[in-house]
Amino acid sequence: MVRPLSSVLGRVLLSVPAVLAAIDVDTNNEDSIRKAAALVAEDLMSFYDGDKPGEIPGILPGPPPDGDYYWWSGGLLWNTLIDYGSVTGDIKYVDTTVKGLEWQLGQDGDFAPANWSVQMGNDDQGIWANAALTAAMSGLPAPSVKGTSDWLSPARKVVDEMTLRRIDNGTTQGALRWQFMTFNNGYNYINSASNAAYFTLAAGLAHQTKNDTLAKQAASTYEVLTKLGLIDAKFNIYDGCQTTDDCETINPLQVSENAGLLLTGAAYMLNQTGGDETWKKRVDGLLDETLKIFFPDGVASEVSCETRSYNCPNDMQQYKGMLHRGLGQTMRLAPYTKSKILPVLKTSAAAAVKTCTGGTNQRLCSSYWGGGDDKEAARKDAAAAQMDVLNALNSVLMASDNAKSTGGNGSTDGGNGQGSSGAAGGTKDGNKDTPGSMGSSTAVSTFVLLGGLVFGAMAVF
Numbered sequence: 001m002v003r004p005l006s007s008v009l010g011r012v013l014l015s016v017p018a019v020l021a022a023i024d025v026d027t028n029n030e031d032s033i034r035k036a037a038a039l040v041a042e043d044l045m046s047f048y049d050g051d052k053p054g055e056i057p058g059i060l061p062g063p064p065p066d067g068d069y070y071w072w073s074g075g076l077l078w079n080t081l082i083d084y085g086s087v088t089g090d091i092k093y094v095d096t097t098v099k100g101l102e103w104q105l106g107q108d109g110d111f112a113p114a115n116w117s118v119q120m121g122n123d124d125q126g127i128w129a130n131a132a133l134t135a136a137m138s139g140l141p142a143p144s145v146k147g148t149s150d151w152l153s154p155a156r157k158v159v160d161e162m163t164l165r166r167i168d169n170g171t172t173q174g175a176l177r178w179q180f181m182t183f184n185n186g187y188n189y190i191n192s193a194s195n196a197a198y199f200t201l202a203a204g205l206a207h208q209t210k211n212d213t214l215a216k217q218a219a220s221t222y223e224v225l226t227k228l229g230l231i232d233a234k235f236n237i238y239d240g241c242q243t244t245d246d247c248e249t250i251n252p253l254q255v256s257e258n259a260g261l262l263l264t265g266a267a268y269m270l271n272q273t274g275g276d277e278t279w280k281k282r283v284d285g286l287l288d289e290t291l292k293i294f295f296p297d298g299v300a301s302e303v304s305c306e307t308r309s310y311n312c313p314n315d316m317q318q319y320k321g322m323l324h325r326g327l328g329q330t331m332r333l334a335p336y337t338k339s340k341i342l343p344v345l346k347t348s349a350a351a352a353v354k355t356c357t358g359g360t361n362q363r364l365c366s367s368y369w370g371g372g373d374d375k376e377a378a379r380k381d382a383a384a385a386q387m388d389v390l391n392a393l394n395s396v397l398m399a400s401d402n403a404k405s406t407g408g409n410g411s412t413d414g415g416n417g418q419g420s421s422g423a424a425g426g427t428k429d430g431n432k433d434t435p436g437s438m439g440s441s442t443a444v445s446t447f448v449l450l451g452g453l454v455f456g457a458m459a460v461f
Contacts, residue, residue, distance in 0.1 A: 022356070022357060022362065022363060023036050023039050023040070023353050023356040023363050023365075024036070024353075025349070025350065025353045025393070027346040027347075027349050027350045027396055028346070030397060030400055033349075033393050033396055033397055034087075034088045034089075034090075034397070036353055036393055037084060037087075037088055037390060037393040037394065037397070038088065038090060039356075039363060040353075040356070040365060040386055040389050040390045040393065041081065041084050041090070041092075041093070041390055043359070043361070043363065043364055043365070043386050044077075044080075044081075044383060044386035044387055044390055045093065045096075047060065047061070047382070047383035047386070048060065048077070048096075048383070049061055050096075050099075050100060050103075051096055051099075056103070057099050057100050057102075057103040057104075058074050058078075058099070058100035058101065058102075058103040058104040059071060059073070059074040059100075059104065060073045060074055060077060060383050063119055064314075068314050068382065068383070068384075069314060069383065069384075070119055070124070070315065071104075071116040071119055071120060071124055072123065072124035072127045072128070073314075073315075073318060073383075073384075074100065074104060074128070075104075075111075075124075075127040075128035075129075075130070075131045076127055076131070076318055076321070076322070076387065077100070077383070077387065078097050078100050078101055078131045078135075079127075079130065079131040079134050079325075080321065080325075080387050080390055080391055080394070081093045081096075081097050082097060082131070082134050082135055082138050082140060083134065083325065083391070083394045083398075084390060084394055085097075085138070086138050087394050087397035087398060087400070088397065094140070094141065097135075097140065098140060098141050098143070098144075101128075101131065101132065101135060101140075101143065101151075102143045102144065102145050104128065105143065105145055105148060105154055108157070109145065109147050109148040109153065109154050109157060110125075110154055110157040110158050110161060111125050111128035111129055111132070111154060111158055112125060112158075112161075117181060118181075118184065119184075120180075120181070121178050121179045121180065121184070121186065121191075121194060122162055122165065122176045122177065122178065122179070122180055122194035122197070122198065123178065123191065123193040123194040123196075123197050125158055125161075125162070125180075126158065126162065126194060126197025126198055126200075126201055127197060128158070129154065129155045129158035129159065129197075129201050130155070130197060130200060130201050130204070132151045132152075132154045132155040132158075133151070133152070133155040133201060133204045133205060133208070135151040136150060136151035136152045136155065136208065137204075137208060152205070152208070152209070155201060155204075155205060156205060158201065159198065159201050159202050159205060159214065159217075162176060162198045162201075163198075163202075163217055165177070165180050166221075167190075167243070170246065171228075171246040171247065172190060172224075172228065172243055172246060172247055173224075174220055174221065174223075174224040175190045175195060175221075175224050175225075175228065176190065176194045176195050176198055176221075177189065177190060177194070177243065178190065178191040178193075178194050178240065188242055188243045188244050189240050189241075189242055189243070190228070190230075190240050190241050190242070190243060190247060191239060191240035192225060192230045192231075192237055192238065192239060192240055192258045192262075193239075193240075193255075193257055193258055193261070195221050195224070195225055195230075196225075196237075196257075196258050196261035196262045196265065197261055198221055199218050199221040199222055199225075199261070199262065199265040200218075200261045200262070200264050200265035200268070202214045202215075202217045202218035202221070202265075203215070203218035203264075203265040203266075203268035203269050203272065204264075204265070204268050206218060206268070206269075206272055207268045207269075207271060207272045207333075210272075215269065215272055215273075218265060218268075218269060219269065222262075222265070222266070222269075222282070225237075225262075228241060228247045228250075229241075229247070229250050230247075230250065231262070234285075234289060235282075235285035235286050235288070235289040235290075236254060236289060236293075237254060237258045237259055237262060237286075238250050238251060238252050238253065238254060239251040239252070239253035239254070239255065239258075253304055254293060254303070254304060255302065255304055255316065255319055256290075256294045256300065256302055256319045256320055256322065256323035257318075257319040257322045257323070259286065259289075259290040259293075259294060259323055259326065260290075260319075260322040260323040260324070260325060260326025260327070261322065261326060262286055262326075263283070263286050263287060263290060263326040263327065263329075263330050264325075264326045264329045264330065264333075266279060266282045266283045266286055266330075267283055267329060267330040267332075267333035267334045267337075268333060269282075270282075270283050270333065270334050271333040271334065280334075283330065283334055283337070287327075287330065287337060287340065287341070290323070290327070291340070291341075291344060294320075294323060295344050295348065296370075297370075298343075298344050298347035298348060298351075299347060299348045299351040299352075299369050299370060299371075300320045300323055300324060300348045300352075300369060300392070301320075301369070301370055302316055302317070302319055302320055304316075306368060306370065310368055312367065312368075314382065314384055317367040317379075317382065317384035317385065317388065318384045318387055318388065320367070320369075320388045320391075320392075321387050321388035321389075321390070321391030321392065322391070324345060324348065324349070324388075324391045324392045324394070324395040325391050325394065325395055327341050327344075327345060327395055328341075328345065328394065328395030328396070328397075328398035328399070329398065331398060331399050332398055332399075338399055341399075342396070342399045345392070345395050345396050345399075346396055348369065348392055349389075349392040349393055349395070349396050351369040351370075351371065352365065352369045352388065352389045352392045352393075353365070353389060353392075353393070354369075354371075355368070355369055355380075355385075355389070356389065357380075358380025358381070359380055359381065364380040364381065364385070364386065365380065365385045365386055365388070365389040366379070366380050366385055367379065367382065367384055367385035367388055
């Protein structure tokens with residue numbers, strides 16, 4: 001029977017959403033990964049309101065209880081998108097990224113905006129500063145904010161401030177507290193995340209600027225973590241300890257954020273020292289223990305909270321993306337690790353993409369990748385899940401020969417952070433301290449030029 005043309009067309013059109021909805025990926029095919037990453041990035045940015053009138057640029061909706069995300073998540077968002085642009089060549093989000101980072105620089109250009117002080121810890125500020133370091137190394141257009149000439153400047157300001165905050169006496173000398181505001185809960189807690197963020201930032205800046213002082217500061221922080229028992233002899237990384245008992249009692253919680261950050265910093269140091277044996281042992285030890293703990297069956301898992309009831313809070317739902325990123329960076333900085341890391345990243349990324357079956361477009365991803373009936377308990381209407389999956393895809397592409405470093409943005413001042421402070425904080429109504437925005441054509445051309453055709457070379461580090 002010959003069907004009417006209108007009937008055939010109707011059936012074809014009805015079938016299109018089903019064809020477009022699911023995300024398929026071949027993790028052995030770079031083009032396939034890029035296409036999948038583009039869809040996930042698009043869905044991730046559907047959760048971002050900072051480019052809408054009356055909203056605050058740079059942050060995800062929050063903080064709780066009105067929204068889901070604390071301030072630090074914005075820094076992770078931009079780091080993720082910079083990586084995405086670098087490994088895929090997609091410059092779609094350059095303008096938005098620059099504006100988001102600029103807006104949260106704060107009044108002194110050090111990612112410490114006064115309006116977020118009540119929820120800002122050393123780890124939070126460190127995440128934003130590491131995003132600035134990524135921006136510098138990727139050739140992101142320089143901030144158009146007075147007193148901040150490049151992205152190395154705020155990164156260096158933050159590492160200098162954090163250096164001054166380290167405890168200067170007693171058993172815990174050299175460690176960073178979780179909170180640096182004395183009135184915040186957690187001021188007496190030394191958490192690995194703050195120290196790991198500082199370690200990675202100092203090591204990355206040392207790698208970029210060849211600054212021996214920063215390298216020594218990074219090394220001393222790693223040694224403090226081992227002295228306090230927060231990194232043990234088997235390279236387990238524990239959450240933290242209290243200054244009030246001189247860290248006699250260790251909180252044994254293990255989270256993948258710390259593993260990703262410390263691996264990245266150790267790989268920087270290994271690369272920076274030209275293959276120093278001590279740093280090689282640390283990279284190898286951290287890598288083996290990380291793969292053992294956080295990749296059961298070859299798929300990333302936030303093991304401390306991914307139970308059958310799936311009880312991971314939003315903060316912890318973002319950690320697996322940081323873990324994937326850390327492993328991808330480790331491959332770049334220590335290429336001999338690629339044979340051990342890349343197969344696991346591919347397996348994990350493939351499992352992550354299989355969860356992308358939610359939402360009205362039927363492709364929003366889950367933050368739980370373990371499979372089985374439990375996965376539906378994980379939220380698919382959250383930015384955190386899309387960030388995790390995008391980082392997983394980014395990390396596989398970091399192994400590509402096309403993703404090698406161009407050596408950053410060519411800054412010759414060593415990122416010394418000098419210069420006058422400028423206004424950058426901004427307000428919700430956008431009428432005060434608004435940083436100048438850069439037109440999209442200028443941003444795109446500048447990004448390409450500063451990065452040495454950075455997206456043509458697909459470079460981050």
